[in-house]
Every structure is written in C-alpha cells, then in structure tokens.
Amino acid sequence: MDSEPASESGPKPDSGPTPDSGPEPGSGPGTEGGPASGHGEPSSGGVLSTRGRADRGGGRRRPRPSWARVLRPSGRERAWGAVPAAREAGPYLTPAQAFDALYAYCAPALVRQAYLLTGRRDLAHESVERAFQRAWDHWPEVARDPDPAGWVRAAAHDWALSPWHRLRRRHRRPEPPPPEEDDRALLDALLGLAPPYRRTLVLYDGVGLDLPETAAETEASTRATAGRLMFAREVIAERLPELADPGELHDRLAELASTGRTRAAEPAAVRGGSERRARLWTRTAAAVTVVLIGSTAMTLHTAPTHYVPPVPPGETVRGVPPRVAPGPLSDEQRELRDRLRKALLDGPERLSPQAR
Numbered sequence: 604m605d606s607e608p609a610s611e612s613g614p615k616p617d618s619g620p621t622p623d624s625g626p627e628p629g630s631g632p633g634t635e636g637g638p639a640s641g642h643g644e645p646s647s648g649g650v651l652s653t654r655g656r657a658d659r660g661g662g663r664r665r666p667r668p669s670w671a672r673v674l675r676p677s678g679r680e681r682a683w684g685a686v687p688a689a690r691e692a693g694p695y696l697t698p699a700q701a702f703d704a705l706y707a708y709c710a711p712a713l714v715r716q717a718y719l720l721t722g723r724r725d726l727a728h729e730s731v732e733r734a735f736q737r738a739w740d741h742w743p744e745v746a747r748d749p750d751p752a753g754w755v756r757a758a759a760h761d762w763a764l765s766p767w768h769r770l771r772r773r774h775r776r777p778e779p780p781p782p783e784e785d786d787r788a789l790l791d792a793l794l795g796l797a798p799p800y801r802r803t804l805v806l807y808d809g810v811g812l813d814l815p816e817t818a819a820e821t822e823a824s825t826r827a828t829a830g831r832l833m834f835a836r837e838v839i840a841e842r843l844p845e846l847a848d849p850g851e852l853h854d855r856l857a858e859l860a861s862t863g864r865t866r867a868a869e870p871a872a873v874r875g876g877s878e879r880r881a882r883l884w885t886r887t888a889a890a891v892t893v894v895l896i897g898s899t900a901m902t903l904h905t906a907p908t909h910y911v912p913p914v915p916p917g918e919t920v921r922g923v924p925p926r927v928a929p930g931p932l933s934d935e936q937r938e939l940r941d942r943l944r945k946a947l948l949d950g951p952e953r954l955s956p957q958a959r
Contacts, residue, residue, distance in 0.1 A: 674716055674809045674860055676709045676752060698742055699874065705745075706735055706870040709752045715860035716756070717763040719805050722794050723778045726763060732868055734759035736877035756810075757820055764798045786859050792842045796835055803828055804835040808849055809856040 696704070710731055717727035734755050738745045748754045768774050780787045793801055799821060806817045807828075818828035840847040846855055932940065 674712055674719075674805075674857055675811060676712045698746070701746060702735075702739055702742060702874060703870040705738075705751055705755070706873065709755055710735065710870075713756060713759050716805060716810060717759055719790075719793060719809060719856060719860050720760060720763045720798075720801060721768075722790050723774070725778070726768065726774065728868070730759045730763035732873055732876065733762050735870075735873045736880065739874050739877040740881060753820065760802055760820075764802060781859065781862050783862070785855075786862060788843060789839075789846070789855055789859050792839050795842075796838060799823070800831045800835040800838075803831040804839070805856070807832050808836075808852050809860070811853075 713731045713734070714727050717730045718724060721727055721730070737758050738751075738755050745751050745754050781790060793804070796804065803817055803821055803823075806812045806820060807814065812820070814828060814832075815825055817832075818825045821828060821831075823831070836847075836849070836852070839852065846852045
C-alpha cells in the first residue's frame with residue numbers, strides 16, 4: 604500500500620470545521636493541508652486529507668476543512684509513540700505537561716474515530732475523556748509505553764464499543780443524523796457492521812494502521828483481521844458501490860468523521876475529573892473498610908467466649924404408664940377432708956390412752 608511521509612511544525616489545536624476554498628499557502632503533498640493516503644504508516648503519525656468531492660448529481664463540491672489531522676494525530680516526529688513536547692517547556696516535563704501534550708496531540712482525532720465507531724458525538728467525547736482519565740490514573744505505565752497514543756486509542760475504542768451503553772437511558776434516544784445524505788448512508792452502513800468488523804475497518808482504512816498493528820489492537824490474529832477487513836469492505840461496497848475503492852473509502856471516512864462538533868474538553872478538566880474519581884473511590888474503599896472493621900469488632904464483642912451445649916429436646920420414655928388424674932371423691936373421703944381442714948384451724952386432738 605502507498606505511504607507518504609509528512610512533516611509539520613508541531614501539533615496545532617483543533618479549530619473546528621472552518622471552510623477553506625483551497626489549499627493553504629505552502630501546502631502540498633507531505634505538508635500540512637496536503638493530501639496523504641495514511642495507509643501503512645506507524646500508529647503515532649500520518650496525515651489525512653479531507654478532499655472535497657463533487658456531487659454525483661449536480662456538480663456540488665463540499666469545502667475542505669482547513670485542518671490536516673482528521674482521524675490521526677499530527678506531529679513532527681513519525682517514530683513509534685513519538686509525541687511532540689509541550690510548548691514553552693523546560694528540559695524536563697512534569698507529568699501534567701506530558702499528559703497535556705499527549706491530550707492535545709491525540710484527543711481531536713480520537714473523538715472523530717470514536718464517532719465513526721458509535722455514531723454518537725456525546726458518546727465519542729465521553730469515550731475519549733474516560734480513556735484519558737484512565738491514562739492519567741496509570742500515567743507511569745502510559746509514560747513508559749512505546750506507543751502512548753496507541754494505549755489511549757485502545758482504551759477509547761474499548762469504552763466506545765462497550766455493550767453496556769445500550770442499557771443507559773440517554774443512549775436509547777437516537778442522535779440527529781449527519782445533514783448530508785451520503786454521510787448518513789455511510790454512517791448507517793458502518794453501524795450495520797458488527798463491532799469487531801467496524802473497528803477493524805476504521806483502524807485500517809480510516810486511521811491507516813498496518814494489518815499486524817490492527818490485529819494487535821483488536822486482539823485477533825492477522826488472518827482473522829484480514830478476513831474481517833475484506834468482509835467489512837464487501838458490505839460497504841454492496842450498500843455503497845462508489846466506495847469499493849479503498850482510497851475513496853478512506854477519504855469518505857475522513858469527511859464523515861469531520862462533520863459536526865469535534866472539540867474535546869480541556870486537559871486540565873480531564874485530569875481534574877480523574878483525580879476526583881480517584882478520591883471518590885479512595886473514600887468509598889475507606890468507608891467500606893471502616894464498616895467491615897466495625898462489624899468485625901461488634902461480632903467479636905458479642906460472640907460467646909466458651910462453648911455452651913444446647914439443651915437436647917425431650918424424649919418419650921417407653922414402658923412407664925402415664926399419670927392418671929384423680930377421680931371424684933367418695934362420701935367418706937369428703938368427710939375425712941372436712942375433718943382435716945377443721946383440725947388445721949383448731950389444732951389436732953390430744954390423744955389419750957384408753958383402758959381396755
């Protein structure tokens with residue numbers, strides 16, 4: 604596949620979709636604003652163009668956006684994991700400065716990639732913010748990673764394609780579709796693919812990763828990734844025959860991703876949200892620990908210190924006749940009872956010997 608290296612003066616903030624009638628001064632192949640295919644480049648570099656296409660029915664041309672980075676971040680270095688340093692930074696970057704540089708370098712392109720995967724702008728922004736919050740939580744690991752941009756991209760794609768989003772109430776309401784009919788058709792075709800096939804197509808034909816890199820990021824074998832890619836291309840070409848050419852599909856994906864609002868949140872706000880979430884989880888863990896310690900102490904205080912054997916239930920003894928209640932008294936027994944009762948009041952009679 605074709606590959607065109609590009610060089611830029613540094614990362615530029617995403618200024619939004621401002622129309623541009625033509626190429627910028629000094630632009631051309633290999634410079635910012637010039638067309639580049641983006642296929643076969645390393646994961647941290649590459650420039651995509653959003654060439655306007657003529658309307659097949661009336662000769663209309665859509666104005667080309669003025670930014671050069673659409674689905675991939677842009678920077679001076681094209682080496683693996685190379686991220687441009689923050690401006691006005693000293694010889695050593697603080698963790699916050701390095702994180703801000705990575706965020707400014709990758710966030711706008713990641714929002715557009717997540718939009719192609721989900722078809723929802725709000726979910727795309729949320730996925731990128733959660734990915735960078737997770738990166739800030741694991742910053743020592745991300746800072747030493749050979750490809751920090753790929754680390755964050757994988758986290759953003761995993762969050763965007765999570766099946767649990769369908770259970771959320773706000774994601775059950777559909778989002779307004781793109782204004783252009785061809786963009787709506789392409790987005791419907793993308794969302795009709797299964798998530799693994801959709802992610803493979805976006806990474807290979809949209810972002811421009813190589814086949815082994817795409818296989819590694821989607822956690823599949825190279826043969827399975829090639830099969831997914833060919834199947835996804837066949838489905839897209841069946842629904843949109845004009846996109847049978849991978850180059851045209853690449854440009855159309857870039858145009859679709861550049862529609863609408865793509866500005867991401869400020870890096871300081873993302874770092875603050877990550878720190879607040881970390882404090883919340885820390886307090887929750889501390890509260891749960893206190894509850895467990897209190898319940899354990901209460902159990903130890905109220906538990907018996909020695910073994911008390913339980914009282915066994917009564918058993919029926921066989922062979923012993925049951926007790927019978929006394930029956931009614933006879934006349935002699937009643938007379939004797941009355942005499943005994945009187946003797947209790949007056950005292951017993953004196954016994955005297957009788958001569959015989």
